[in-house]
Amino acid sequence: MLSRHGRDLRVDAKIPGEDTGIAIRKTLCSICEYKCLVDAYVKDGRLIKVEGSPGNPVNDGTLCSKGAASRQWVYNPDRLQTPLLRIGERGEGRWAPISWDEALDRIAARLGALKIESGPESVVFFAGYPKVMRPFLKRLAHTFGSPNYCTESSTCFAGTTIAGLLTYGYGLGQQGGAEIDQTRCILNWSTNLFYSQAPLGNRILDALDRGAKLIDVGPLRSLPAERADIHLRLRPGTCGALAMGMAHVIIEEGLHDRAFVEAWTQGFEQYRDYARQFTPDVTERITGVPRETIVAAARLYATTKPAALVTSACTTIHHTNGVQNHRAVTALIGLTGNFDRPGGNHIVPSSYYRPTGLAHREHAFEQTRPWAEMAPRVGQDRFPVWCRTVPQGQAMALPEQILGGAPYPIRAIVGFGLNHRMWPAPDHMREALRALDFFVDVELFMTESAKLADIVLPACSTFERNEFSISPNRYAIWTEQAIAPVGQSRPDVDIIIDLAKRLTPEDELMAQGHAACLEWIFAPAGLSIAELENHPGGMFLAGRPETPYEKYRKTGFPTPSKKMEFTSTVLAEHGLDALPVYREPMQSPVSTPELARDFPLILTTGSRLPMYIHGRTFRVPWLRRLHPDPTLDINPADADARGIAHLQWVEIATPRRALQVRANVTEYVAPGVVNMIHGYPGADANELIDPDYLDPVSGHPGYRSLMCEVRPRPAANGGSR
Ligand SMILES: Nc1nc2c(c(=O)[nH]1)N[C@H]1C(S)=C(S)[C@@H](COP(=O)(O)OP(=O)(O)OC[C@H]3O[C@@H](n4cnc5c(=O)[nH]c(N)nc54)[C@H](O)[C@@H]3O)O[C@H]1N2
Ligand SMILES: Nc1nc2c(c(=O)[nH]1)N[C@H]1C(S)=C(S)[C@@H](COP(=O)(O)OP(=O)(O)OC[C@H]3O[C@@H](n4cnc5c(=O)[nH]c(N)nc54)[C@H](O)[C@@H]3O)O[C@H]1N2
Ligand code: SF4
Ligand SMILES: [Mo]
Numbered sequence: 231m232l233s234r235h236g237r238d239l240r241v242d243a244k245i246p247g248e249d250t251g252i253a254i255r256k257t258l259c260s261i262c263e264y265k266c267l268v269d270a271y272v273k274d275g276r277l278i279k280v281e282g283s284p285g286n287p288v289n290d291g292t293l294c295s296k297g298a299a300s301r302q303w304v305y306n307p308d309r310l311q312t313p314l315l316r317i318g319e320r321g322e323g324r325w326a327p328i329s330w331d332e333a334l335d336r337i338a339a340r341l342g343a344l345k346i347e348s349g350p351e352s353v354v355f356f357a358g359y360p361k362v363m364r365p366f367l368k369r370l371a372h373t374f375g376s377p378n379y380c381t382e383s384s385t386c387f388a389g390t391t392i393a394g395l396l397t398y399g400y401g402l403g404q405q406g407g408a409e410i411d412q413t414r415c416i417l418n419w420s421t422n423l424f425y426s427q428a429p430l431g432n433r434i435l436d437a438l439d440r441g442a443k444l445i446d447v448g449p450l451r452s453l454p455a456e457r458a459d460i461h462l463r464l465r466p467g468t469c470g471a472l473a474m475g476m477a478h479v480i481i482e483e484g485l486h487d488r489a490f491v492e493a494w495t496q497g498f499e500q501y502r503d504y505a506r507q508f509t510p511d512v513t514e515r516i517t518g519v520p521r522e523t524i525v526a527a528a529r530l531y532a533t534t535k536p537a538a539l540v541t542s543a544c545t546t547i548h549h550t551n552g553v554q555n556h557r558a559v560t561a562l563i564g565l566t567g568n569f570d571r572p573g574g575n576h577i578v579p580s581s582y583y584r585p586t587g588l589a590h591r592e593h594a595f596e597q598t599r600p601w602a603e604m605a606p607r608v609g610q611d612r613f614p615v616w617c618r619t620v621p622q623g624q625a626m627a628l629p630e631q632i633l634g635g636a637p638y639p640i641r642a643i644v645g646f647g648l649n650h651r652m653w654p655a656p657d658h659m660r661e662a663l664r665a666l667d668f669f670v671d672v673e674l675f676m677t678e679s680a681k682l683a684d685i686v687l688p689a690c691s692t693f694e695r696n697e698f699s700i701s702p703n704r705y706a707i708w709t710e711q712a713i714a715p716v717g718q719s720r721p722d723v724d725i726i727i728d729l730a731k732r733l734t735p736e737d738e739l740m741a742q743g744h745a746a747c748l749e750w751i752f753a754p755a756g757l758s759i760a761e762l763e764n765h766p767g768g769m770f771l772a773g774r775p776e777t778p779y780e781k782y783r784k785t786g787f788p789t790p791s792k793k794m795e796f797t798s799t800v801l802a803e804h805g806l807d808a809l810p811v812y813r814e815p816m817q818s819p820v821s822t823p824e825l826a827r828d829f830p831l832i833l834t835t836g837s838r839l840p841m842y843i844h845g846r847t848f849r850v851p852w853l854r855r856l857h858p859d860p861t862l863d864i865n866p867a868d869a870d871a872r873g874i875a876h877l878q879w880v881e882i883a884t885p886r887r888a889l890q891v892r893a894n895v896t897e898y899v900a901p902g903v904v905n906m907i908h909g910y911p912g913a914d915a916n917e918l919i920d921p922d923y924l925d926p927v928s929g930h931p932g933y934r935s936l937m938c939e940v941r942p943r944p945a946a947n948g949g950s951r
Pocket of ligand 3: 259260261262263264265266289292293294295296297298426427428429
């Protein structure tokens with residue numbers, strides 16, 4: 231069908247068919263790890279349109295704003311085209327394009343030499359937020375002999391995993407294993423799924439339509455807070471106190487599950503005695519939540535059965551008291567008898583970062599050498615509990631060890647999507663990267679961090695590679711390569727496999743390739759990639775046993791005491807508080823009143839916006855237009871007190887640094903609280919935070935509770951921008 235001007239209207243309308251030469255290919259969005267299934271409309275090897283794949287249980291036809299902007303992500307002008315070798319000074323930006331073989335040979339030669347000179351532990355293998363390559367990277371690191379496999383999870387879900395392992399012996403998994411679809415009451419503790427995992431937001435709405443109750447906990451008047459029956463608007467960093475306050479009400483009113491507590495828990499008496507001090511009055515004083523609201527929420531959660539606690543991967547642990555906060559919060563599951571019960575929090579073991587309950591050999595695949603045969607990991611001295619519970623190094627200790635050389639020198643990093651802006655005080659990590667002898671970054675884009683590398687390798691996106699993904703309900707997909715790769719970019723996993731061929735030629739399994747390794751990992755579940763290839767849109771993995779409820783009845787809890795531990799045996803062994811003791815954040819109006827005189831506002835950083843994800847999507851024009859300037863949220867009362875008008879440019883300062891941003895004057899934040907996202911180009915909130923502002927148990931940064939001040943921008947620099 232041609233238009234007046236001779237154009238094919240069916241092509242213009244992007245209608246698939248043989249006549250138009252447009253095909254729909256089944257792939258994934260991996261701009262975030264939710265990994266929505268995507269129908270990629272492809273013509274002549276190029277992506278011309280995306281839609282959410284209809285009829286699947288992951289996202290059923292939907293895409294969020296980021297996924298919908300995929301074309302500008304894939305074909306971004308910043309995409310790396312070829313391997314690059316630094317020819318100027320580090321960070322100067324002068325590069326020579328080199329071939330893949332030359333790049334990989336150079337990397338292997340350099341790493342081999344460093345291994346001989348300084349030991350394999352002097353080389354760190356690092357993965358940023360992307361997860362697809364992690365098992366392969368860890369296997370490479372350990373086979374090479376380095377204990378130093380580190381990831382972005384040093385700031386993310388590993389902290390909640392630690393808390394879960396200490397208390398229950400299980401990491402608890404995504405959203406704490408909450409059975410949103412079956413529950414009658416959702417206690418949504420500081421997560422905003424509508425922004426951070428949009429398809430799950432829809433499931434919350436479905437639950438509300440079904441008549442489920444919703445209690446939201448969080449300092450922001452977010453979408454879940456707006457929809458909630460009760461919103462507990464707490465001061466950032468006080469989750470632990472609020473949870474103990476709820477425990478107080480539940481125990482005093484006899485609403486706890488006595489049978490479970492008596493048979494299956496350790497330390498209940500101490501916990502009960504500790505909870506006594508968190509009366510509603512005391513808890514109100516600490517958290518800022520009115521006492522009646524605390525009592526009402528505790529009663530509603532404890533008396534509605536089943537009730538599911540939905541937790542975040544990060545908000546409760548991004549505090550200097552994070553792990554204990556998260557322990558106090560998740561202890562409520564056991565206290566109320568909702569642990570591993572239908573419609574409560576069901577513990578389903580993970581594989582490939584998803585709670586699927588599938589049998590697998592992921593650990594054996596990754597960890598080819600026992601820890602005892604390797605040097606201590608980065609951060610092991612400082613964060614021993616981390617090292618007991620998380621099979622990685624703690625990357626927050628990297629800058630210190632690179633710059634200080636103790637306990638041994640770190641000389642090289644091979645990074646996959648390493649973003650130094652993830653660290654508090656990113657300038658400090660930047661300095662560390664500059665000090666390395668050798669730095670390789672594998673990236674989609676020429677990022678600020680990649681600019682500091684010696685060799686940059688171009689990775690491709692999900693659209694350009696095969697990828698395996700599995701959703702919690704065991705809908706599995708092995709995607710086809712939907713489009714031609716941009717430039718010479720290659721899949722991360724293939725890059726690792728090619729490095730392994732050079733660095734660890736003894737690894738015969740890895741040499742067999744991506745699909746063979748996946749089949750090895752999932753052999754116990756009988757996964758066949760060929761079968762997945764016959765189902766390009768994905769398929770349910772039927773015929774595998776479901777994960778039972780109340781597993782503890784058969785085996786006890788996988789903790790030292792075989793019980794749920796209100797008092798943690800492991801923490802006590804390390805001389806730490808065995809109870810989930812509440813301590814103020816290292817900086818707070820209570821713990822540092824002298825600091826609060828000059829920096830009276832509480833700063834929480836990193837609450838997600840729908841269009842941005844960490845360092846990734848600022849460069850995508852359709853998304854940047856939705857939020858073109860860096861902002862902070864400030865309550866009208868605090869803005870008025872400082873003579874700040876809505877959208878005026880202001881200065882936000884901590885003792886460490888000041889940044890220029892626009893003031894979003896809004897009731898979204900409570901009086902006394904300021905909220906900012908991190909990573910914004912030119913105004914990165916992480917620059918406001920000290921490098922050692924870390925939780926002593928997990929090493930996670932206290933991104934979400936520190937002190938700041940906001941002032942109108944001095945007139946000299948003022949005016950519009
Ligand atoms: N202040 C503050 N800081 C925070 C947080 C906060 O809440 N507040 N949140 C923390 C949390 S929870 C997290 S998870 C971290 C995020 O951790 P980061 O690792 O900083 O996350 P990203 O910037 O999304 O991803 C890192 C890089 O990976 C690249 N990349 C994307 N896809 C691929 C791929 O397929 N292959 C390769 N090789 N590279 C790819 C991207 O281009 C990007 O530069 O930030 C933490 N930092
Ligand atoms: N669009 C988008 N989606 C993302 C990401 C992204 O960057 N952008 N990042 C991904 C990653 S790595 C992660 S870990 C998840 C996280 O995603 P979520 O778990 O949803 O976390 P946030 O959006 O940071 O915060 C959610 C809520 O936590 C509460 N909150 C904020 N600060 C604090 C605090 O200091 N204490 C307490 N108790 N509550 C607080 C607020 O009420 C806020 O609405 O999102 C993932 N999805
Ligand atoms: S939620 Fe958005 S960014 Fe995440 S995978 Fe789905 S479409 Fe992509
Ligand atoms: Mo995260």
